[in-house]
Amino acid sequence: MEIRLEGLTKIFTDKTGKETRAVDDLSITIPSGKLVGLLGPSGCGKSTTLFMIAGLHKPSGGKIFFGDDDVTRLAPEKRGIGLVFQNYALYPHMTVRQNIMFPLENLNISQKQANKLVEEMASLVGIRDQLDKKPSQLSGGQQQRVAIARALVKKPRVLLLDEPLSNLDARLRLQTREEIKRIQRETGITTIFVTHDQEEAMSISDSMVVLNFGVEQQMDAPQVMYTNPKNLFVAKFLGNPPINTFEGKVVNGKVTIGDGLVIGEAKVADGTYYVGVRPEDFRVDSAxxxxxxxxxxxxxxxxxxxxxxxxxxxxxxxxxDTVYGQKNIKLVVKPGKIHLFDKVTGNVL
Ligand SMILES: Nc1ncnc2c1ncn2[C@@H]1O[C@H](COP(=O)(O)OP(=O)(O)OP(=O)(O)O)[C@@H](O)[C@H]1O
Ligand SMILES: [Mg+2]
Known part of the structure; x- marks a missing residue:
């Protein structure tokens, strides 16, 4: 199910009348069956976007479509979404089986059918042998998988995940994100995955949307965005260690740094720019x-x-291998690897 946002906007107003544009005129299309990462720094509007898609926040403006259906005013329970949050929010007094079964309670299906669905979901997320335990008897990663099974049991049209891995340690995060990717592929369910971790988003997403102050910066496949960032913000947000940025001049097609040292070429007008070079785009070269x-x-x-x-x-x-034991290291920037950004707008040239 394709998800389309058209000019989606959310303005929060506090008691003093001060307005926060949490999401600002967001227009994007999440293709059917894909996993899209929603990425950006804390407070950039990721959760607010997700909550509007889920129907938990009413938009201040704009529209939300699931396929051809305008769901902007539809009640959350009628949207056919599965939601998973950072805190797994499982019911501690219920068994894993009862937790996964919970969303089925008000549906008109038999206990036998419900059990079959629960077991199918538990197998899908790899916790088939944990069904009779209580959540407290599971690891964090297993609990998060229970939460995903619970979100999927009603066969939603859309799966929304808000920082589902934040509470896990580094190794479990890695494992669980691979699991999420596998589950998403197997079910083919259109999924939005919110994270502030660029590496996590890059590794899991078919394509990513980067937000800053509620405004879309770029939407592209991870590797495309990494190699061709549209602006300085995206360039700096992706990559670890981060991209080197500094002020440089272009004179007669030569990019220069500091007092005129030439580091490469660029076909742009002479002038002063922000220059970006990723750390891995230097190479040892005696020249x-x-x-x-x-x-x-x-x-x-x-x-x-x-x-x-x-x-x-x-x-x-x-x-x-290329630097081991070397005394005087000489470097060049690999050809075509210099990014130039406008000094005022920060947009790529
Ligand atoms: N219920 C609310 N009332 C008022 N302001 C809010 C509310 N929820 C969010 N905001 C504000 O809207 C902006 C976006 O918040 P949001 O929770 O969407 O950010 P986020 O990208 O999910 O951040 P994080 O990575 O920290 O979870 C922030 O400035 C936040 O303070
Ligand atoms: Mg959030």
């Missing part, structure tokens, strides 16, 4: 500029070098 190394970190396969170039602090992520 390159000499690096004034301020620190080295060996991270297995990679080596991170902190260095200064004309007083600008930069980071390069290099293949450990």
């Amino acid at each position: 390159g500029f000499e690096v004034d190394t301020k620190g080295i970190e060996h991270i297995g396969r990679d080596t991170m070098i902190r260095f200064e170039l004309n007083k600008i602090q930069l980071r390069a992520m290099l293949d450990s």
Whole structure:
């Protein structure tokens, strides 16, 4: 089921009359059967967007479509959505089986049918052998899978996940996100996955939407967005270690840094720009500029070098083999890997 947002807006007004535009004129289409990551810093409007799609918040403006149905004013329980939050919110006094079965209570189906559905969902999320335990007897990752089974048991049209992995430790997060991806593929259910973790969003999403102050910055497949960020905000938000950014000049098609050191070429008008270079886009090359190394970190396969170039602090992520034991490291920027952004708007050139 395709989800289409048209000019979706939410304005909160506090007691003093001060307005917050939590979501501002958001128009995006989530393709049917895809998993779309909704990404951005804390307070950028991710949950508010999700809650409007779920029907828990009334939009201040704009429309929400599920396929051809305008659901903007439809009650939450009539939308056919499954919701999973950060805190699994399972009922502690009920068994896992009863928890998953709970949404079926008011439906007109037999106990036998209900049990069959519960067991089907439990198998799907890999907790078939945990059905008679209480939630407190499960690990965090298992509890979150129970929450997903509960969200899916009514066969919703849309699955909405709001930071479902935040309470898990690093390893469980990794495992559970792979599980979510598998479950989403197997069921083919259109899914929106909210997170503030760019790595998590990049690894799980078919495509991602980045928000800042309630405004859409870019929607693209993760790798496309990483290589071709539309603005400085997106460029900085994706990537760890983050992209190097600094002020630079373009003179006769040459990109220069500091007092005129040429680091590459660009076909843009002469002027001053923000320059972005990802740490992995430097390469060791004897014809390159000499690096004034301020620190080295060996991270297995990679080596991170902190260095200064004309007083600008930069980071390069290099293949450990190419720098091991080297004294005077010389670097170049790989061809085509310089990003230039407008100094006023921050938009890519
Ligand atoms: N019920 C509310 N009343 C007033 N303001 C709200 C309400 N809910 C959210 N806001 C404000 O709207 C903005 C967006 O909040 P939202 O919860 O959507 O952010 P978020 O992207 O989910 O952040 P986080 O990553 O911290 O969960 C914030 O400025 C927040 O303070
Ligand atoms: Mg939130």
